Amino acid sequence: MAGIGIVAAQCAHFTEALKLKGGGLLPAFDLVYETYGTLNAAKSNAILVCHALSGHHHVAGRTADEFGKPTANIGWWDNIVGPGRPLDTERFFIVGVNNLGGCHGSTGPASINPATAKPWGADFPVVTVEDWVDSQARLADHLGIEAWAAVMGGSLGGMQAMQWTLSYPGRVRHALVIAAAPKLSAENIAFNDVARQAILTDPDFHGGHFYEHGVRPLRGLRLARMLGHITYLSDDQMAEKFGRRLRVGAGSYGFDVEFEIESYLRYQGDKFAGVFDANTYLRMTKALDYFDPALDFDDDLARALARARAGFLVVAFTTDWRFSPERSREIVHALVHNGQDVAYAEIDSAHGHDSFLMDEPHYHAVVANYLKRIKP
Amino acid sequence: MNHALERADFDLIASWVQPGERVLDLGCGDGSLLKRLIAERGAKGYGVELEGAAVLAAIGNGINVIQGNLEQGLSGFDDQTFNHVVLSRTLQTVRHTERILSEMLRVGREAVVSFPNFAYWKNRMAVMAGRMPVSEDLPYEWFDTPNLRFFTLLDFEALCAKMSLVVRERQVLDEAGRLVLEEPNFLGSLAVYRLAR
Numbered sequence: 001m002a003g004i005g006i007v008a009a010q011c012a013h014f015t016e017a018l019k020l021k022g023g024g025l026l027p028a029f030d031l032v033y034e035t036y037g038t039l040n041a042a043k044s045n046a047i048l049v050c051h052a053l054s055g056h057h058h059v060a061g062r063t064a065d066e067f068g069k070p071t072a073n074i075g076w077w078d079n080i081v082g083p084g085r086p087l088d089t090e091r092f093f094i095v096g097v098n099n100l101g102g103c104h105g106s107t108g109p110a111s112i113n114p115a116t117a118k119p120w121g122a123d124f125p126v127v128t129v130e131d132w133v134d135s136q137a138r139l140a141d142h143l144g145i146e147a148w149a150a151v152m153g154g155s156l157g158g159m160q161a162m163q164w165t166l167s168y169p170g171r172v173r174h175a176l177v178i179a180a181a182p183k184l185s186a187e188n189i190a191f192n193d194v195a196r197q198a199i200l201t202d203p204d205f206h207g208g209h210f211y212e213h214g215v216r217p218l219r220g221l222r223l224a225r226m227l228g229h230i231t232y233l234s235d236d237q238m239a240e241k242f243g244r245r246l247r248v249g250a251g252s253y254g255f256d257v258e259f260e261i262e263s264y265l266r267y268q269g270d271k272f273a274g275v276f277d278a279n280t281y282l283r284m285t286k287a288l289d290y291f292d293p294a295l296d297f298d299d300d301l302a303r304a305l306a307r308a309r310a311g312f313l314v315v316a317f318t319t320d321w322r323f324s325p326e327r328s329r330e331i332v333h334a335l336v337h338n339g340q341d342v343a344y345a346e347i348d349s350a351h352g353h354d355s356f357l358m359d360e361p362h363y364h365a366v367v368a369n370y371l372k373r374i375k376p
Numbered sequence: 377m378n379h380a381l382e383r384a385d386f387d388l389i390a391s392w393v394q395p396g397e398r399v400l401d402l403g404c405g406d407g408s409l410l411k412r413l414i415a416e417r418g419a420k421g422y423g424v425e426l427e428g429a430a431v432l433a434a435i436g437n438g439i440n441v442i443q444g445n446l447e448q449g450l451s452g453f454d455d456q457t458f459n460h461v462v463l464s465r466t467l468q469t470v471r472h473t474e475r476i477l478s479e480m481l482r483v484g485r486e487a488v489v490s491f492p493n494f495a496y497w498k499n500r501m502a503v504m505a506g507r508m509p510v511s512e513d514l515p516y517e518w519f520d521t522p523n524l525r526f527f528t529l530l531d532f533e534a535l536c537a538k539m540s541l542v543v544r545e546r547q548v549l550d551e552a553g554r555l556v557l558e559e560p561n562f563l564g565s566l567a568v569y570r571l572a573r
Contacts, residue, residue, distance in 0.1 A: 329444075
């Protein structure tokens with residue numbers, strides 16, 4: 001089925017200061033976003049797609065080059081958004097947004113700090129999932145959307161969907177929480193911290209003010225991504241895709257790339273380090289670590305979720321060990337405890353945490369079937 | 377599965393659910409029973425289902441379906457959360473029979489259990505003739521059946537007695553879905569029990 005074709009980003013500027021959970025105040029900010037489909041007259045068919053750690057607003061379609069021709073830059077969740085796809089642009093108005101602190105156009109560490117006229121760098125505040133949701137609510141206001149038909153996301157995006165139901169219970173009718181968790185485990189935080197240390201200890205990091213030194217902490221960012229990438233895959237998938245296969249001419253008993261998996265990870269690391277901002281990476285992982293809606297409720301997730309009024313679809317993947325199905329079931333059982341509406345699907349998939357991005361027919365059918373219950 | 381009979385089974389269960397009660401349907405399939413209980417009885421329902429295709433269908437039916445394996449118990453469901461916990465035509469496929477019955481009465485005040493009666497006269501005839509029975513309620517060949525346990529009304533009631541479960545009500549149906557009032561362990565093809573602690 002054809003996708004949605006050429007898309008273009010828009011930018012919303014917000015002049016009212018945003019109070020941050022960490023105590024800071026962001027005086028003004030931009031959010032870059034894309035929309036697909038048509039907002040109906042009642043403005044009741046809007047779905048917000050929240051991105052994960054390395055995502056952005058370009059969810060679907062292709063951007064255009066200077067001649068108006070489609071480029072190879074296809075949205076990161078294009079396989080699920082479009083006419084006839086689960087997030088059907090014939091029925092829904094889909095919004096993708098780049099989160100605050102990001103590096104794809106929304107205000108972030110590389111933006112200019114109005115107080116110093118220099119890039120924010122290390123001075124850009126640590127933003128939380130709650131802050132993101134507050135900023136996204138401003139975008140909803142800007143678009144005239146009183147309540148989302150659904151807020152949806154995978155991984156860190158799923159946490160935003162969950163937070164939406166808690167921060168703005170009356171403004172979200174359904175939450176699709178995919179490959180997420182109600183909070184990070186010590187192991188999750190440990191992986192994040194190793195990734196952060198890789199960046200923080202890179203000599204080119206300059207305490208986060210590397211922009212003014214004309215360098216970027218590529219080595220740290222590359223290591224962080226390599227480590228992260230391992231946690232997104234499954235052992236089985238890695239064994240099947242790479243096994244212990246050697247590259248041609250390998251077997252030198254040295255430390256050059258020998259095994260295919262090394263080659264793959266280095267490629268992924270390089271690719272990512274070339275385009276991503278280290279300060280953004282630090283903040284995205286911190287937002288993950290801090291997310292814990294049950295914290296203020298004596299660690300009682302059911303009590304924390306009690307104020308949600310949305311219906312939930314929770315989806316987990318069997319080989320996801322970063323946010324395992326068990327973690328999703330914690331969310332499900334808390335909702336059942338409260339008598340809230342929830343459906344839960346556990347999808348057989350070989351692709352580990354990354355499964356949520358894959359074009360897996362059963363998974364997509366689950367999402368499509370759930371969205372059919374939404375009457376715009 | 378015979379459609380008329382499925383409805384007969386569901387008719388009984390629906391008649392036992394009071395408006396607004398909370399129901400957990402174990403092995404809920406595509407959620408037909410829950411859909412009916414929600415529409416007709418205003419019940420608040422959840423289903424548990426293992427098979428992906430059935431979960432997909434239940435989601436399409438607007439059901440609160442939780443994908444999971446009954447053999448792993450009902451951990452995650454709190455004590456005494458439901459008015460009725462239903463296990464319709466599924467007990468014979470469960471390996472941990474006693475555990476699932478205990479779990480049902482842990483999370484619910486009442487367990488509703490239906491199962492095919494192996495001692496139904498046609499089944500007895502089949503075995504007498506030297507073949508394993510295939511009937512409306514036991515529709516599988518011996519080599520492709522999902523059923524693990526073959527038992528009768530008397531067997532089940534003996535287990536209930538052993539587990540100190542109280543039989544609140546028992547209804548028995550024949551292959552056409554009609555109530556059987558006499559000789560239930562001989563004339564009944566499907567049994568439906570309401571159990572309590």
